Amino acid sequence: MNIHEYQAKELLRKEGVPIPPGEVARSAADAEAIARKFGTTVVVKAQVHAGGRGKAGGVKLAKTPEETREIASKILGMQIKGLTVEQVLVTPAADIATEAYAGIILDRASKKPVFMVSPAGGIDIEEVAAKTPDKILKLPIDTRYGLQPYQASRLGFFLYNDVKQVRAAGKIMQQLYAAFMKNGCSLAEINPLVTTPAPAGDVVALDAKMVIDDNELDRHPEIAALRDESAEAPSEVLARNANLTFIKLDGDVGCVVNGAGLAMATMDLVKYYGGDPANFLDIGGSSNPEKVVNALKIITADKNVKAILFNIFGGITRTDDVANGIVTATKQNPLKVPLVIRLTGTNEEIAMKILQENGFSASSDMDEAVKSAVALAKGGKTA
Amino acid sequence: MSIFIDKNTTVVVQGITGRDGSFHAKQMLEYGTRIVAGVTPGKGGQKFEDKTPIFNSVADAVAATGANTSAIYVTPMFAADAILEAADAGVKLIVAITEGVPVLDMTRVYPFVKEKGARLIGPNCPGLISPGQSKVGIIPGRICTPGSVGVVSRSGTLTYEVVYQLTRAGLGQSTCVGIGGDPINGTNFIDCLAAFEADPATKAVAMMGEIGGTDEQDAATFVMQNMKKPVVGFIAGQTARPGRRMGHAGAIISGSAGTAAEKIAAFEAAGMGVAKRPIDFVELLKKKL
Numbered sequence: 001m002n003i004h005e006y007q008a009k010e011l012l013r014k015e016g017v018p019i020p021p022g023e024v025a026r027s028a029a030d031a032e033a034i035a036r037k038f039g040t041t042v043v044v045k046a047q048v049h050a051g052g053r054g055k056a057g058g059v060k061l062a063k064t065p066e067e068t069r070e071i072a073s074k075i076l077g078m079q080i081k082g083l084t085v086e087q088v089l090v091t092p093a094a095d096i097a098t099e100a101y102a103g104i105i106l107d108r109a110s111k112k113p114v115f116m117v118s119p120a121g122g123i124d125i126e127e128v129a130a131k132t133p134d135k136i137l138k139l140p141i142d143t144r145y146g147l148q149p150y151q152a153s154r155l156g157f158f159l160y161n162d163v164k165q166v167r168a169a170g171k172i173m174q175q176l177y178a179a180f181m182k183n184g185c186s187l188a189e190i191n192p193l194v195t196t197p198a199p200a201g202d203v204v205a206l207d208a209k210m211v212i213d214d215n216e217l218d219r220h221p222e223i224a225a226l227r228d229e230s231a232e233a234p235s236e237v238l239a240r241n242a243n244l245t246f247i248k249l250d251g252d253v254g255c256v257v258n259g260a261g262l263a264m265a266t267m268d269l270v271k272y273y274g275g276d277p278a279n280f281l282d283i284g285g286s287s288n289p290e291k292v293v294n295a296l297k298i299i300t301a302d303k304n305v306k307a308i309l310f311n312i313f314g315g316i317t318r319t320d321d322v323a324n325g326i327v328t329a330t331k332q333n334p335l336k337v338p339l340v341i342r343l344t345g346t347n348e349e350i351a352m353k354i355l356q357e358n359g360f361s362a363s364s365d366m367d368e369a370v371k372s373a374v375a376l377a378k379g380g381k382t383a
Numbered sequence: 384m385s386i387f388i389d390k391n392t393t394v395v396v397q398g399i400t401g402r403d404g405s406f407h408a409k410q411m412l413e414y415g416t417r418i419v420a421g422v423t424p425g426k427g428g429q430k431f432e433d434k435t436p437i438f439n440s441v442a443d444a445v446a447a448t449g450a451n452t453s454a455i456y457v458t459p460m461f462a463a464d465a466i467l468e469a470a471d472a473g474v475k476l477i478v479a480i481t482e483g484v485p486v487l488d489m490t491r492v493y494p495f496v497k498e499k500g501a502r503l504i505g506p507n508c509p510g511l512i513s514p515g516q517s518k519v520g521i522i523p524g525r526i527c528t529p530g531s532v533g534v535v536s537r538s539g540t541l542t543y544e545v546v547y548q549l550t551r552a553g554l555g556q557s558t559c560v561g562i563g564g565d566p567i568n569g570t571n572f573i574d575c576l577a578a579f580e581a582d583p584a585t586k587a588v589a590m591m592g593e594i595g596g597t598d599e600q601d602a603a604t605f606v607m608q609n610m611k612k613p614v615v616g617f618i619a620g621q622t623a624r625p626g627r628r629m630g631h632a633g634a635i636i637s638g639s640a641g642t643a644a645e646k647i648a649a650f651e652a653a654g655m656g657v658a659k660r661p662i663d664f665v666e667l668l669k670k671k672l
Contacts, residue, residue: 106487106490106567108597108598111489113490142490142494143490143491144491144495184485186566213486213487215459215483215484215486216485218460219460219485249622249624259538259540259541260538260564260593261536261537261591261593262538262541262619264541264594264619264621264622264623265541265617267623268619268660269661270622285482285539313540314523315509315521315522315539315543316403316521317540345526366661367662
């Protein structure tokens with residue numbers, strides 16, 4: 001789960017990370033009022049779940065409250081990578097001497113959280129990794145022991161020469177690690193981590209990003225509550241609330257499948273036979289008829305869908321549950337587009353009987369079903 | 384022969400009185416798996432299906448029955464503890480079926496299991512089956528048939544699909560292993576490929592990968608350098624959009640690493656057969672057997 005910059009900053013502040021104050025505005029008038037309160041030059045920052053906000057024009061400096069209002073009115077409602085900006089963060093502009101990067105990423109290869117720090121911050125860390133890999137220090141952490149003081153110190157020395165700044169950075173690393181572990185993150189980063197000009201030379205976090213492991217949310221209801229549904233596609237919100245995994249795509253063959261791997265393979269097969277999948281939809285392992293009803297609701301809401309394909313391989317999933325779901329859903333809302341059903345596995349005979357009694361036919365072969373669905377979406381006859 | 388499990392495998396089921404645990408324990412018993420014990424804290428002394436003794440801890444179960452393998456069906460928040468408990472009790476093969484285990488939990492569990500000299504399969508996996516001998520997990524027994532194809536996959540139902548098509552075409556399996564789709568899992572493709580290479584009963588391997596990560600590319604390098612037996616590969620997610628989560632936490636395309644195209648290119652470079660569709664496994668494997 002993604003959370004917004006201002007939310008990530010709040011979680012880091014709780015651990016003691018030095019971060020300039022900031023407030024969120026949902027209107028230009030509110031942004032102006034916040035700028036007036038700070039009484040200094042501010043930065044207005046779009047709060048969306050997308051990288052490259054600066055490049056897209058979603059981060060701007062404003063010298064006066066009036067200018068803040070004007071800039072906020074432009075950023076609010078702006079589209080960044082297909083997402084509408086609903087909120088802006090207004091924060092006093094900082095004097096910057098240097099910019100560094102500090103992040104923790106859950107790494108599949110080492111099976112550990114890995115610290116990445118670089119004195120070349122403020123920009124895309126992937127670019128630094130590609131062009132000047134020696135400017136990045138990667139440090140895997142054994143979570144059974146946690147981040148040790150010598151490791152925090154090593155990270156600090158990689159960023160700064162001044163011992164006072166090294167110590168300050170080391171402390172921030174400990175705080176960043178604590179926030180990462182406590183909140184069940186799969187990513188936590190500070191970019192940029194800046195130093196202010198001498199003589200102060202403070203080390204301060206100016207931007208923060210966190211991604212939470214969805215599997216942790218049951219353990220952290222307070223983090224789950226940070227979810228901003230207005231920042232997500234409505235169909236994906238509906239699906240999640242119905243315990244389905246759904247991703248909208250641009251094609252016209254709606255797909256309902258059990259299991260992520262088979263769902264991807266089904267979409268690939270649609271493409272292989274010349275069609276275009278409208279979505280990824282995984283109804284999961286132990287499905288009940290209600291899940292199928294919700295799945296059909298979500299798919300039929302997409303006006304691009306010209307045919308619907310069920311591909312169910314019953315293991316834990318009982319195919320008769322799916323058959324009952326199809327019958328119930330189509331009775332409630334008769335389908336306007338053709339339906340192709342492929343069912344095999346647990347309780348297949350019962351499922352086939354239920355479908356036949358209700359006027360549906362089903363195949364047990366995946367390739368045949370996909371070919372039919374593709375042909376029907378193109379307005380042709382079944383293969 | 385087979386890999387990891389055979390007719391001598393003795394199993395303790397952790398969470399045997401739960402909804403999923405009891406259902407699948409019955410299925411395993413029906414298949415002929417030697418389930419010697421169950422564990423549910425607080426229900427020690429009772430019997431499962433009037434036959435299998437239930438213990439309060441894995442240590443008690445192992446001491447009393449000598450179980451060498453564990454199947455875990457406990458809920459996600461208790462899965463890490465269950466795996467640690469099994470490893471600590473001296474169980475050498477731990478199969479964690481549970482879906483939704485926090486990844487940070489696995490960062491503590493994985494090194495501990497290694498240090499104990501145990502093998503973990505999963506979490507978030509369908510387990511494994513050596514047809515005609517034993518099954519540990521949830522793979523439907525009736526779609527499998529004994530034979531000489533080793534099957535290894537990151538997915539559940541896609542594994543069933545391929546195994547079903549192999550069986551229909553008369554191609555039996557030595558062992559089918561679902562390694563799971565999570566970012567941190569106990570056993571990877573290479574572990575399974577090495578075991579299949581060493582197993583006299585396996586003549587060829589079918590491998591189903593997914594987008595995300597570099598496990599399939601690493602596996603391709605392993606095939607090229609260390610395997611004499613033919614391997615046919617498939618990648619699910621060729622139509623996926625970059626950066627989107629496709630149900631499995633592991634299946635994320637980040638930047639250039641982990642796309643289907645990259646993985647298929649790695650398979651081709653390693654001289655592996657590449658199945659474009661699940662059904663293609665049949666012809667490609669027949670040619671190599």
